[in-house]
Amino acid sequence: MLVYLARRPSLVILLLTIAALLALVAAITFGSAGPSASALWPQLFRGADPITHSIVFDLRLPRALTAFAVGGLLALAGVAMQVLLRNPLADPYVLGVSGGASVAALAAMIAGLSVLAIQGAAFAGALGATCLVFGLSHGAGGWTPTRLLLTGVVVAAGAGALVSLLLAAGDPAMLRGMVYWLMGDLSWASSPIGLLALLLVAVPVGMLAARPLNVLARGDVQAQLLGVAVGPLRVALFVSSSLITAATVTTVGSIGFVGLVVPHLVRLVVGSDHRRVVPAAALAGGILVTTADLLARTLLAPRQLPVGALTALVGVPLFLMLLRRAHPAT
Amino acid sequence: MANHAPATVTSARPTLLSATGLSVTVAGRRLVTGLSITVSAGELVCLLGANGAGKSLTLHTLAGLRAPADGQVSLCGRGITAWNRRERARRLGLLTQVSEDPFPGTVLEAVLIGRHPHVDAWQWETAADIEAAKCALADCDLEGFETRELGTLSGGERRRVALAAVLAQDPEVLLLDEPQNHLDPRHQLAVLRLLRARAEAGRATVVSLHDASLAARFADRAILLHGDGRWAFGTVADTLTAPALSEIYGVTVSEVDLGGRRHFLND
Numbered sequence: 217m218l219v220y221l222a223r224r225p226s227l228v229i230l231l232l233t234i235a236a237l238l239a240l241v242a243a244i245t246f247g248s249a250g251p252s253a254s255a256l257w258p259q260l261f262r263g264a265d266p267i268t269h270s271i272v273f274d275l276r277l278p279r280a281l282t283a284f285a286v287g288g289l290l291a292l293a294g295v296a297m298q299v300l301l302r303n304p305l306a307d308p309y310v311l312g313v314s315g316g317a318s319v320a321a322l323a324a325m326i327a328g329l330s331v332l333a334i335q336g337a338a339f340a341g342a343l344g345a346t347c348l349v350f351g352l353s354h355g356a357g358g359w360t361p362t363r364l365l366l367t368g369v370v371v372a373a374g375a376g377a378l379v380s381l382l383l384a385a386g387d388p389a390m391l392r393g394m395v396y397w398l399m400g401d402l403s404w405a406s407s408p409i410g411l412l413a414l415l416l417v418a419v420p421v422g423m424l425a426a427r428p429l430n431v432l433a434r435g436d437v438q439a440q441l442l443g444v445a446v447g448p449l450r451v452a453l454f455v456s457s458s459l460i461t462a463a464t465v466t467t468v469g470s471i472g473f474v475g476l477v478v479p480h481l482v483r484l485v486v487g488s489d490h491r492r493v494v495p496a497a498a499l500a501g502g503i504l505v506t507t508a509d510l511l512a513r514t515l516l517a518p519r520q521l522p523v524g525a526l527t528a529l530v531g532v533p534l535f536l537m538l539l540r541r542a543h544p545a546t
Numbered sequence: 547m548a549n550h551a552p553a554t555v556t557s558a559r560p561t562l563l564s565a566t567g568l569s570v571t572v573a574g575r576r577l578v579t580g581l582s583i584t585v586s587a588g589e590l591v592c593l594l595g596a597n598g599a600g601k602s603l604t605l606h607t608l609a610g611l612r613a614p615a616d617g618q619v620s621l622c623g624r625g626i627t628a629w630n631r632r633e634r635a636r637r638l639g640l641l642t643q644v645s646e647d648p649f650p651g652t653v654l655e656a657v658l659i660g661r662h663p664h665v666d667a668w669q670w671e672t673a674a675d676i677e678a679a680k681c682a683l684a685d686c687d688l689e690g691f692e693t694r695e696l697g698t699l700s701g702g703e704r705r706r707v708a709l710a711a712v713l714a715q716d717p718e719v720l721l722l723d724e725p726q727n728h729l730d731p732r733h734q735l736a737v738l739r740l741l742r743a744r745a746e747a748g749r750a751t752v753v754s755l756h757d758a759s760l761a762a763r764f765a766d767r768a769i770l771l772h773g774d775g776r777w778a779f780g781t782v783a784d785t786l787t788a789p790a791l792s793e794i795y796g797v798t799v800s801e802v803d804l805g806g807r808r809h810f811l812n813d
Contacts, residue, residue: 424668430662431659431662433648441609441639441640444662487651
């Protein structure tokens, strides 16, 4: 079946679109409060009572759309980072974006700042870490993927140490909120408009840049020889994926796994042509986080689980299954 | 324009690639000093030198990938850096010594990459591009390999895929950095036959290799690099001699004549 799908990438995109719609419908149908799933839709069509209406349109729908946008954006940022660093193990957080955001956000929580101020601090921290990595690795002329990757990994490790110190130094009563933020927590999300708009811009831009990305994936020298403006393209990839990641981390914390694994998942099915990888990754990432968040809200309802743990829980078996199917007998 | 080519070689053909006073340095060492060469349409030029003599760096400098320490490179009558990237990529291609494939992909995808400068931005490859890629694959004895995964290829097959990609690029000037690495004798010969056929079709080619016998048999002219700044450029008959090869490689090379062909044997 995998071979059948690999030969028909447009069918894959169509199936993913249908799955994305189903995931969104499921995400607004199920929840810990409100009428049962079977009662909900007739009510919505007849005109629901204000509470049900509010649960669906003020709580579930914005959250489902935020989850979808976050998943799609993280998957795209992962695709960009993997091409930029020419390393299949790169993810959106590898260059320290989430480390910088986490340090600043936790510091803001300890200082007792408002949600808005915490989000502002996270964004500033993310951009600060990005600039630090860019400046340090760009410094002495050479700007090789290896140098960038090493600088990013080291800055991320430094940020990780600061996060541990902040967790240890913080008020134990705040620990739960801090840990949830670190694992990715969609209950912070308010309006999905910003992230959705970013996703709707990122997908077409990514598709327009897809052919140069295909060439860049084969090496800087190769890309230069084939007429790609390598320097500007790499800076654009770095800046855009950092901004995208910073925007998601600011809103929902660090949701791991999506940015690393969705690009691979997609490449296993549609191949490595980025004209297919970009739209498929955006859809698959969105589906994964929407589904994971639905499970996070409903599995132990009314308790909420951290969505970051659920993305991995859903994604790991899916990925291992596809990997086995794609490379049988090796 | 004055052409230094001997009268026997295609001197009426236009010069496609030329270097004047080109110096190549790396880490403060001067490998090539003041190299001046011309490569005309229809010409196959081989580049010989010991390991580390600067063959790759010279090819990369000729391709405009690195700035020369001194001198100029000109492609189709215009400075190599004056070209816009895409226009240059349509006229000049370089087969590098190593190729990277960090991501999975099929042979056809890898070869279609070579068509990049010919496909307009926002366009997909046309049937003609795919045809060009398939022709290049057939030229490299890779027919039927289109859907093979790159990861399943042998070293020699992978090398021929990279060669097919620059052939699909179809530039007027093709530079090749040791295309024969990893190839068996049959394919080593096939590559030079292919380059000779390209030359007959009016293309210009510079190829670095270590087999002086094949160079003498197929090339028109030769560049010898000594690695200390000295170089020689001329017809293969004048340049590829046993004493000159003995000097650049530091081994005793003798010349024998077999069936009217010059062969060079290492001591």
